[in-house]
Amino acid sequence: MNKNIIWVFSTLPNSASWEFYSHLFLKYSENSKLNIRCFSRNFPQNLSNVDVLILFGPSHDIAKLRAKKTNIIIGYLEPRAAQKNNYDECDFIIVNSIEAHDFFSSSEIPIFIYPTYPIINPIRKKNENQTxxxxxxxxxxxxxxxxxxxxxxxxxxxxxxxxxxxxxxxxxxxxxxxxxxxxxxxxxxxxxxxxxxxxxxxxxxxxxxxxxxxxxxxxxxxxxxxxxxxxxxxxxxxxxxxxxxxxxxxxxxxxxxxxxxxxxxxxxxxxxxxxxxxxxxxxxxxxxxxxxxxxxxxxxxxxxxxxxxxxxxxxxxWNPKKINKDFSDFISQVVEDKRTI
Structure with missing residues (x-):
């Protein structure tokens, strides 16, 4: 099975959301339909082998990116009203909640809700002082x-x-x-x-x-x-x-x-x-x-x-395995729909 190659790039490397998302993306299993790599600070210039590019943070020149590879599929990860992201130039949007899904629905672009949170290996500790x-x-x-x-x-x-x-x-x-x-x-x-x-x-x-x-x-x-x-x-x-x-x-x-x-x-x-x-x-x-x-x-x-x-x-x-399976299906459908146009 050929995997869709996904690159995710962030202009906000110190953002807590980026830290959580990058860790969640790394939870993909080997049998996923996606091959995901995350980058920050230094944007990779060669996009020839990339099927899907996902952008996080403000200040992305989407027209310039499409000029590098005309058939590339571009998504925006967690756009925000305060940042005035140009998400409407993208092929899909990833948001983190019902509220954001509603806010960005006017764009008529496919939207996926991908919750962002820290993955913990939880060790429940007893309340030692009993208070x-x-x-x-x-x-x-x-x-x-x-x-x-x-x-x-x-x-x-x-x-x-x-x-x-x-x-x-x-x-x-x-x-x-x-x-x-x-x-x-x-x-x-x-x-x-x-x-x-x-x-x-x-x-x-x-x-x-x-x-x-x-x-x-x-x-x-x-x-x-x-x-x-x-x-x-x-x-x-x-x-x-x-x-x-x-x-x-x-x-x-x-x-x-x-x-x-x-x-x-x-x-x-x-x-x-x-x-x-x-x-x-x-x-x-x-x-x-x-x-x-x-x-x-x-x-x-x-x-x-x-x-x-x-x-x-x-x-x-909402565990990472379940969310990533749904996300993989969503991306595969977006890619299929774009390739049939």
Missing amino acids: LIIGYHGNKIHLDAMDNTVSKALSLLRKDIDFEFWVMYNIRNLGLWKSNYLHNVKVNHIQYDIAGYNKFISRIDIGIIPQLIPVKKNKILRWFIGSLESKFNERFDNFFHRFKETTNNGRAFVFAQFGIPIIADMTPSSCALIGENEYGFLASSEIAWYTALKILASNKDKRRIMGMKLKKRYERK
Whole structure:
């Protein structure tokens, strides 16, 4: 069987997403229909043997690349609205979530959802100090954004239950996170490092995934964005969920690999993963976060069962072998369709 030769090139070699994607691509088995190589910094000039070229990051001259090989098939990996990528000149797009799939659907170009997350050889460690640990890993900005909901819920929970809050993020470059709404909670700040997943995240009892961007509860503002005379039954207590087009389940899949139960903001990706509180809990308001936290914090068996159900769901639907098999089929179909035109 002749394999389609795929080259993936990144102009952002230090990007966390690129690190995760390049590792996921390397998980291809020998019987895959694709032969994938990843490059960064120095772009390979000879494309004569390449069937498909996948680009990551901004600033790619796609017309120039097509001039080097007219029949080459070009895809864009994880385009972003903020980067203004010229993905519309490509033959296909790879995104990392339901949200991104919806955002880029207007291009009418084939789209594949390829989740990006760190692959871990999970070693679940016992919580040595026996104190309940609630944990977070990811961008510091999500910690800032959760102040009015999750931080308040954690403070409320601390009145009932003793626990520690462990947060792993890039302290070195972004500084220490401080919350105006987190009270009487012991916080363990951990510098992000790939080794930190097995060293620290593995010991967490409950994982949290804040994803929403705060929306001010201002009556005048909400009046301006509504219809005249509340034509659509608008009320001040309506839900306002704001999230980026790049919102995804990457942080959830880390917890899933360890079998750690999760609570997540109600974004489309989280809803698709968790369902009706079957594989974790969904929350939006302070009281919903508090309720979910208390249920899991108060019941060790509940945490174990829900965590294992999440892990099995991840292994069944989103493990690298399954995703790469689907991706291989997608690329093969794109290549076949282009060659028949």
